[in-house]
Amino acid sequence: MASDFSRRDFLATGGAVVAGVFVPDWAAAFQPGTSDNARRTEVTDAALAHAAKIGASYADIRINRYRRESITTREQQVQNVSRSTSYGFGVRVLVNGAWGFAASNLVEPAAARTAAEQAVAIAKANAILAARKITLAHADRTVTTWTSAFKKDPFEVPLETKIAFLLKLNQTALVPGVSFVTSQILFADEQKYFASSEGSRITQRLIRTYPQFQTTATDRASGDFQTRPVVDRAKLMGYEYVEEYPWLADAEKAGHEVVEKLRAKPVSAGRYDIVVDPSQLFLAIHESVGHSTELDRALGYEANSAGTSFLKPTDAGTLRFGSNIVNIVGDRTQPGGLATTGYDDEGVKADRWHIVRDGIFVAWQTTRELAPQIGQTKSHGCLHCDSWASVPFPRMPNVSLQPAEKQVSLDDLFADIKRGLYVVGRGVSSIDQQRYNFQFGGGVIREIRDGKLGAMVKDAAYQSRTPDFWASCDGIGGPSLYQLWGTAADGKGEPGQTNHVSHGCPPARFRNITVLNTASA
Amino acid sequence: MLNRDDALTICDTVLEHARAAGAEDASVSIDNSVESHARFADNRITTSGQSEDLDITATVWVGKRRGAATINDSSAAALRQIASDAVQIARVSPVQREYVPTLGPLDYPADRGYAASTAEPDLNARAKALQGMLDACRTANVTGAGFHAATASATASATANGNRRYFRSSRADLSVTARTPDGTGSGYYSGDHFDLSRLDAQHIAREAVNKAVQSRNPQPLEPGNYPVILEPQAVADLIGFFTGAFDARTAEEGRSAFSAKDGKTRLGEAMFSERVNLYSDPMHAELPAIPATDEGVPATRLSLVKGGLIENLTYSRFWAQEKKREVTPGPTNFILESAQAPASMDEMIKGMKRGLLISRFWYVRLVDPRTLVLTGLTRDGLWWIENGQIKNPVRNLRFNQSVLAMLAPRNVEAIGASLRLAPYMVPPLRLSSFTFTSISDAI
Numbered sequence: 001m002a003s004d005f006s007r008r009d010f011l012a013t014g015g016a017v018v019a020g021v022f023v024p025d026w027a028a029a030f031q032p033g034t035s036d037n038a039r040r041t042e043v044t045d046a047a048l049a050h051a052a053k054i055g056a057s058y059a060d061i062r063i064n065r066y067r068r069e070s071i072t073t074r075e076q077q078v079q080n081v082s083r084s085t086s087y088g089f090g091v092r093v094l095v096n097g098a099w100g101f102a103a104s105n106l107v108e109p110a111a112a113r114t115a116a117e118q119a120v121a122i123a124k125a126n127a128i129l130a131a132r133k134i135t136l137a138h139a140d141r142t143v144t145t146w147t148s149a150f151k152k153d154p155f156e157v158p159l160e161t162k163i164a165f166l167l168k169l170n171q172t173a174l175v176p177g178v179s180f181v182t183s184q185i186l187f188a189d190e191q192k193y194f195a196s197s198e199g200s201r202i203t204q205r206l207i208r209t210y211p212q213f214q215t216t217a218t219d220r221a222s223g224d225f226q227t228r229p230v231v232d233r234a235k236l237m238g239y240e241y242v243e244e245y246p247w248l249a250d251a252e253k254a255g256h257e258v259v260e261k262l263r264a265k266p267v268s269a270g271r272y273d274i275v276v277d278p279s280q281l282f283l284a285i286h287e288s289v290g291h292s293t294e295l296d297r298a299l300g301y302e303a304n305s306a307g308t309s310f311l312k313p314t315d316a317g318t319l320r321f322g323s324n325i326v327n328i329v330g331d332r333t334q335p336g337g338l339a340t341t342g343y344d345d346e347g348v349k350a351d352r353w354h355i356v357r358d359g360i361f362v363a364w365q366t367t368r369e370l371a372p373q374i375g376q377t378k379s380h381g382c383l384h385c386d387s388w389a390s391v392p393f394p395r396m397p398n399v400s401l402q403p404a405e406k407q408v409s410l411d412d413l414f415a416d417i418k419r420g421l422y423v424v425g426r427g428v429s430s431i432d433q434q435r436y437n438f439q440f441g442g443g444v445i446r447e448i449r450d451g452k453l454g455a456m457v458k459d460a461a462y463q464s465r466t467p468d469f470w471a472s473c474d475g476i477g478g479p480s481l482y483q484l485w486g487t488a489a490d491g492k493g494e495p496g497q498t499n500h501v502s503h504g505c506p507p508a509r510f511r512n513i514t515v516l517n518t519a520s521a
Numbered sequence: 522m523l524n525r526d527d528a529l530t531i532c533d534t535v536l537e538h539a540r541a542a543g544a545e546d547a548s549v550s551i552d553n554s555v556e557s558h559a560r561f562a563d564n565r566i567t568t569s570g571q572s573e574d575l576d577i578t579a580t581v582w583v584g585k586r587r588g589a590a591t592i593n594d595s596s597a598a599a600l601r602q603i604a605s606d607a608v609q610i611a612r613v614s615p616v617q618r619e620y621v622p623t624l625g626p627l628d629y630p631a632d633r634g635y636a637a638s639t640a641e642p643d644l645n646a647r648a649k650a651l652q653g654m655l656d657a658c659r660t661a662n663v664t665g666a667g668f669h670a671a672t673a674s675a676t677a678s679a680t681a682n683g684n685r686r687y688f689r690s691s692r693a694d695l696s697v698t699a700r701t702p703d704g705t706g707s708g709y710y711s712g713d714h715f716d717l718s719r720l721d722a723q724h725i726a727r728e729a730v731n732k733a734v735q736s737r738n739p740q741p742l743e744p745g746n747y748p749v750i751l752e753p754q755a756v757a758d759l760i761g762f763f764t765g766a767f768d769a770r771t772a773e774e775g776r777s778a779f780s781a782k783d784g785k786t787r788l789g790e791a792m793f794s795e796r797v798n799l800y801s802d803p804m805h806a807e808l809p810a811i812p813a814t815d816e817g818v819p820a821t822r823l824s825l826v827k828g829g830l831i832e833n834l835t836y837s838r839f840w841a842q843e844k845k846r847e848v849t850p851g852p853t854n855f856i857l858e859s860a861q862a863p864a865s866m867d868e869m870i871k872g873m874k875r876g877l878l879i880s881r882f883w884y885v886r887l888v889d890p891r892t893l894v895l896t897g898l899t900r901d902g903l904w905w906i907e908n909g910q911i912k913n914p915v916r917n918l919r920f921n922q923s924v925l926a927m928l929a930p931r932n933v934e935a936i937g938a939s940l941r942l943a944p945y946m947v948p949p950l951r952l953s954s955f956t957f958t959s960i961s962d963a964i
Contacts, residue, residue: 078615083606084591088574101570105593122559122569125644128652131565159613180776218775223782225775225891301562303666304698304709307883307900310962389556389572430884430919432898434963437919439896441888461888461896463919463959494560494668516958518888518896518921 039107044195046109047091051116052197055124056093058136059116060196062345063089063107064388067189069155073166074182075174081159088388091115095123097133103389137371137379139348141199146342148206149335150238154187157239165242173215173251177259179225181251183213185242186234186488192345200347208338208500209241210234210488213251215258226458228258228443232282232426232485234500235336257444260456267445267460269517273420274462275413275475275509280423280442281401282485282503288466289321289328290399290503292435293355294382295364299373301394306492307433310466311361313374321361322470327402328356330365332381337398338486338500339384345392348381355399359470367394386497393493400484400504407478411451413509420448421460421515428461439463441518459519469510477506522640523553523575525687528677531595535579536679538604544581544611547604547681548623548817552576554674557642562666564655579607587617619839623680624817632688634809636716639691640673654726658699661730663706667697671717678817688811692943693717697726698901699733700964706739706914707964708732709881709901711754713943715809732880732902739914741960742905748876748934749955750869750906755899756857756950757942758882762893763924764799764855764945767825769834773844778893778925779834791830792925794933798860799826801852807941810853823851828860829930856946859936869935869951871909877955878904878911882920893924898961917961927952 040063051059065087072079089112090103100123102115154162166183173181187209194202211233218225230250235241276284296302297309311319332350334340341350346368354362366376367383384395414420425443432438441461447454464472486502523531532549539547552575559569577600578591588610590603647669658665673691678684696711710728712720751759771777772786779787802822803810812820816838824832833849841848870878880902888894896919903915926932937949 077618078587079617079619080589081587081610081614082589082591083610084576084578086574086576086591086593088593090570090572092570098566099568099570101568103570103572105574118571122571122644125648126559126566126569128648129559129561129566129655131563159610163613163615180774216776220775220784221782223775223780223891225780227776227890299563300664300666300700301567303562303664303700303707304560304668304696307963308700389574391568391570393568428886428888428896430886430896430898432917432919432961432963433883433900436963437898437917437959437961439919439921439958459889465962495556495558495670514959516921518894519892 040193042109043089043107043112047112047116048195048197050113051091051093051120054117054120055095056120058094058197059091060194060346061089061091062385062388063193065191066387067155069187070184071162071166072184073170074180075170076167078163086387090385090388090390091119092392093119093123094134095120096127096130098123098126098130099134101391134369135372136368137377139198139346139368139379142343142347143201145203147204148236148340150207150240152239153207154209154239155189169213169247169251172248173213173255175252175255175259177217178215178255179218180216181213186210194343194345194347196347202343202347204342206236206341207238208234209237209239211242211247213254215254217258217262219262224262226258226261228254228261229426230254232487234338234486234488235484236338236340237336261444261458264456264458266519267457267515267517269515269520271512272515273417273509273511274513275420275422275448275507277422277424277507278483278485278505279425280440281505281508283426283429284440285399285401285503285505286487286490286501287429287431287438288435288469289355290396290501292466293361293365294394294396295366295370295374296394299370302492305494310434310436315361316364317362319361320359321356321467322359323473324359325476326356326359326470326473327354328399329353329402330355330380330397330399332397334398334400334502334504336484337502338488339396339398339502344381344383345385346383348379348383351380353380365394365397370394384499386499390497395492395499396490396501398502398504401476401508403479403482403506404476407480408476410477410481410507413475413477413507414448414453415451417448418450422446422448422453423462436465438466459517461516461518463514463516472511472513473508474511475509477508481506522555522673522675522689523551528553528675528687529679529685531577531600532677532679535577535600535604536681538601539579539581539608540681542605542608543583544608544681545584546582546623548580548678550578550676550678552674552676554672555640556670556672558668558670559647559651560668561651561655564658564665577603579603581607581611582620583608583611585616585620586611586614587620588614621838621842623682624684625682627684627819629686629819630804630812632690632811633804634715635673635689635691639671639693639715639717642671642717650722654697654722657723657726657730661734663699663701663730663733665697665699668694670694676811684817686813686817688813690811691715693720695720695722695725697729699729701733701737703737704964706733706737707901708736713941736902736914739903739916741916742918744918744957744959746954746956748873749952750873750876750878751950751952752880753940753942753947753949754881755879756947757945758885759895759924760855760857760945760947762887762895766893767835769836770840772834778891779831786834788831788834791930793826793829793928794930795829796860796933796936797826797829797928799855799857800824801854802856803853805854805856805946808854808856808943808946812853814851814853818848818850820853821850823849825852854944856939858939858946858948863938863948864935866937866949869937869949870906870911872935873906873909873951875907877915878906888921894921895924896921917963918957919959919961920956921958922956927955
């Protein structure tokens with residue numbers, strides 16, 4: 001690795017500080033100007049031309065700039081306000097059917113040529129390990145610009161406004177009996193540029209907003225405590241999400257709920273019919289459907305890390321995944337979805353397709369490298385990297401359970417349940433490496449008795465097996481109950497990368513599910 | 522990577538800009554990292570790459586109002602920019618009630634955990650080592666997948682009050698999962714070291730292959746409570762939830778596993794087996810760590826549990842000031858080891874009448890922070906032991922188990938020699954009881 005990559009500029013000026021130099025404010029400094037675009041073109045041309053010259057049959061480059069702003073608070077204190085920017089590029093090459101990749105934070109033509117050389121050298125050194133040559137499915141040559149939908153750029157909203165929002169949220173959540181409240185809001189702005197040796201040139205900008213908070217109630221005399229997290233509501237939206245969603249109502253509810261949870265009776269372990277709210281069901285979809293239908297897992301790419309899948313590559317089109325009312329789509333076009341994009345990280349246009357249709361598993365999540373391995377000529381556009389410094393690899397699209405065609409209400413789902421539980425909010429989740437056996441907790445869980453919602457219980461978690469769970473689904477809410485939830489912490493790969501992905505669903509009913517009392521373990 | 526002088530020159534430049542922009546206190550830190558890796562699966566290379574980056578963070582205070590900004594660009598304009606950004610943020614932020622002045626000059630021991638060969642791995646030597654591993658997999662008729670990674674970083678920090686520090690560290694990781702072609706057997710093994718040349722690729726491959734072959738055709742076992750032997754990897758998969766509970770503030774605020782009734786904590790209680798020692802030591806020969814905490818406090822050996830008794834909870838600079846306590850010189854790493862002469866794995870197996878031998882755990886999550894009940898699953902090698910002998914492989918199981926109960930006085934029967942699995946040194950453990958709640962079909 002070069003030892004002087006970061007010394008280029010500051011050493012030239014030494015430590016001298018020039019007083020009175022105009023420094024643009026942060027928002028302005030981040031906007032790409034024509035000089036930025038010209039530099040990007042120069043760097044792209046340098047990398048791709050050099051890679052081709054020294055043996056790459058295919059090359060691409062991602063030049064990405066990420067800007068983030070984070071505010072964390074507890075009670076009526078601001079703990080931290082921070083902003084960060086990260087800018088750099090990654091070059092990926094195919095040489096004799098093997099991949100190589102190199103990345104640098106120096107976005108300059110000379111560094112781009114060096115990175116192309118490093119990537120080609122890696123591919124050549126690894127040639128003795130390439131038992132099979134990589135081939136890529138066709139992708140259209142695309143030259144375009146795409147921006148995610150947002151009304152208000154969060155980076156143009158004054159910090160004071162954002163801090164005031166969080167402190168008001170905390171104040172609202174601190175109802176009598178609540179001991180602590182923590183809250184955080186994160187804004188992310190991704191400016192991504194993709195160019196390939198096939199001629200694609202794609203510029204994209206994505207804005208995401210991530211609010212979350214947690215209430216805690218403690219009983220100092222007994223040493224007991226309970227928490228009520230409200231997380232996973234992040235969306236591909238601007239600051240309008242903060243202004244338009246009723247966050248304060250959620251905060252007050254979370255305050256009352258945690259106080260009630262501290263006094264709630266422990267759940268009796270056993271079998272229950274359960275109705276799972278979108279705020280928890282999204283995670284069950286993520287773990288049991290989203291990950292099991294990633295083709296790279298079924299082909300063994302993730303065997304050493306995230307694991308494989310209970311589905312085999314040949315199962316698409318024939319295997320029964322759930323009851324015949326279960327319809328699940330992969331969708332990178334869904335408004336507000338965290339995995340929504342214009343094009344994936346190898347320039348394939350965002351797609352929407354059925355993964356499960358009428359209960360049958362019908363299609364995998366694919367990339368240009370994966371699609372040919374199951375005889376397909378087109379990728380569903382699932383390649384993603386979490387940074388310019390990361391090797392792009394298959395990641396989950398938004399994967400969502402479709403609502404019933406007619407209006408089915410929550411009361412309809414409860415109606416014939418004699419002994420059941422209604423699971424709301426995220427609790428602890430865990431699932432095995434082939435996505436069979438899972439255990440999920442909830443933020444708030446209430447009894448259902450003879451079709452009516454009852455008292456809150458604590459220490460409950462449900463366990464099931466993916467095909468059994470989805471086969472037991474006999475009720476799905478209607479379109480008006482559909483909600484989009486999502487996680488910003490979907491980990492996969494080595495080195496580990498983080499994906500941001502949403503899952504939409506209405507509440508759904510599952511029969512005869514095992515429920516544990518986790519406090520008795 | 523940046524040397525000490527260049528790294529601290531960047532820090533000083535940003536400090537100077539911050540002072541000029543109106544900061545009354547400031548801390549500037551740098552993280553300069555290089556990373557190189559190769560992944561393989563299906564007995565062939567999949568992806569491989571390298572990257573380099575430099576993050577510079579300025580944290581400033583103006584009238585005890587705090588602001589922080591990070592950038593990965595060391596140009597003169599960028600250094601001026603982040604100082605200005607941080608001051609702009611501070612000016613509009615409320616007073617930080619938990620402000621503690623930045624550290625002044627302090628002495629730090631020299632770091633020990635850096636090897637130049639890890640920072641610049643030889644690509645051809647790596648390919649040859651991986652080829653040997655894939656050959657071992659093919660010879661045994663198993664499918665190998667794995668990961669080889671070498672990372673190194675230089676970190677530096679300087680404060681307006683005169684603290685200056687610079688450390689280098691490196692880490693090499695190698696892991697393999699071998700799976701049998703019939704899909705009924707799977708084995709995993711890994712190793713890590715700060716010095717890449719100390720990784721034994723053939724040993725790691727051999728262990729994974731043996732586990733795969735020996736774990737074929739597992740038999741179902743009724744979930745319930747069983748005696749277990751946890752291999753070091755299995756202990757490493759659980760222990761982070763335990764080491765994360767030693768924070769004094771959350772314990773004293775009444776929301777941790779070490780909170781006690783009436784607002785007290787469990788400091789000084791003999792909660793664990795007398796066989797258990799847990800401590801941190803940045804000078805540990807096998808597991809050296811950067812000799813400073815994240816807050817920059819010089820780190821030394823710190824005992825957390827000695828002979829089963831909780832000796833220390835950890836105090837941050839703010840909480841120590843608030844509670845008029847000394848700030849804790851750690852932790853920087855965690856060494857779990859036997860307080861007595863360690864038992865060998867053979868002795869542990871021979872001494873077990875009936876129970877399970879567990880290779881590792883997967884997807885472990887904290888179910889209950891009050892009791893540190895965790896859930897997760899066994900993975901890549903689980904066997905039934907009867908009358909001191911390994912009898913047959915067992916289908917994977919989900920557990921729900923409290924770590925506090927796991928290490929409780931009467932539950933720990935034997936502790937073996939500790940093995941490096943960074944950031945831990947962990948031993949194998951033989952335990953009287955471990956709770957399993959369901960069977961998993963996963964291999």
